[in-house]
Amino acid sequence: MHHDVEPWILEMTGASRISRWEKLQTLWSGYGQIWRVSLQGGRAESMIVKHVRPPVVENLPTEADGDVSHQRKLRSYEVEANWYEHWSGKLTDGCRIAGCDGISRADGGIVFLLEDLDAAGFASRFSSADANTVKAGLEWLARFHMRFLHCQPAGLWETGSYWHLATRRQEWHVMADHHPLKPLATAIDEQLSRCRFPTIIHGDAKTDNFCVAPDGRSVAAVDFQYVGGGCAMKDVVYFLESATGDSDRQSQGDSLLDRYFAECRRHWPGNGGESSDAGDFDDFESECRRLYVFAWADFERFLAGWCRQPIATRGYRFSMMQRVMNELR
Structure with missing residues (x-):
């Protein structure tokens, strides 16, 4: 998977090479992965890569609800792309989100290149005790x-x-x-x-x-x-x-x-x-x-x-x- 998107990531970030790929999680129902990439020589030391690669149709449930669920997930990633491309820039400073440096669509999948919020000062996670x-x-x-x-x-x-x-x-x-x-x-x-x-x-x-x-x-x-x-x-x-x-x-x-x-x-x-x-x-x-x-x-x-x-x-x-x-x- 990495060699498919590495040239694009380097182009978008201005980095000379990717020194490390760290897998953070698998997307719901196996629709892809989220990675942290460590960069050398670019505008940022690390970025988040959300690579959406839906399962092949043959591996999906055959019942009607399986198709409904599949179509809902496909639509959800297109919606997320539209959000970053057309809506996210309208937010004010009080609504902090991960910045998006680029979106690539190819071979039925979508790749999001996102800001690493850990590196941006949001490295903690939620605690209901706080x-x-x-x-x-x-x-x-x-x-x-x-x-x-x-x-x-x-x-x-x-x-x-x-x-x-x-x-x-x-x-x-x-x-x-x-x-x-x-x-x-x-x-x-x-x-x-x-x-x-x-x-x-x-x-x-x-x-x-x-x-x-x-x-x-x-x-x-x-x-x-x-x-x-x-x-x-x-x-x-x-x-x-x-x-x-x-x-x-x-x-x-x-x-x-x-x-x-x-x-x-x-x-x-x-x-x-x-x-x-x-x-x-x-x-x-x-x-x-x-x-x-x-x-x-x-x-x-x-x-x-x-x-x-x-x-x-x-x-x-x-x-x-x-x-x-x-x-x-």
Whole structure:
């Protein structure tokens, strides 16, 4: 694999040679690998190479859902390429991501040449024990959502996230018939889809996709395969699901939401006297707080079909599910 892309990497970086290839991980379902390359004589000492090489069709599942999953993954990498080529440059300094030095498409695959965030000062990873880091992640999401409020997701997913109902019909079908969210799935999806303040969402905002500065007070995001339009609360819910435990959500959930909305208010389009048709911030916050519980129920619906998760009967997620069921019934 290396000899296929080495000349291109050297050309893009101005390096004289690659002294080391370090494999970091295999992409989901074997669709490629991510490497760190050590460079000599170039603009950077190291870069990250994300080499997408989908499996041959003969090795994929033959059932219909296997093809649906395959097409979703192929589309996700095209979306990520579109993100870096046409959207990432619109971000402000407060939304740090890995810079992209180049994208190459050849032989049915895609190669991303990305900034090494470890070398850029984001070498730490997430710890739910660090409250500052959780807050930093929420503030990053707030700035991201405010930057793209009311933007049309051209070239991205029309609906961001990898679990929304339209692309997860098979998971819905295998949900237990007695699951209380199964008959409500469409109504929940419609509530989120009809939000009056759509934005661009990261779509996979789990803690694994954030790199952290040593002081834990700033983060940088990676992995934009499922970036697209939608309700901001889907990102917030998925982030909190991965960043906090149930007891933390029960004791701190309101204050964490308050932190997110405070950062949204600071970056609300039109602040500072600029004209804006974004609407009223209080209306935005009111709608998002209401849809927050729907985003939890939507994710619970996905988990119930994807990993056959038992029906929640207590805790924070259960309380969110109950509030949705009470409103819709």
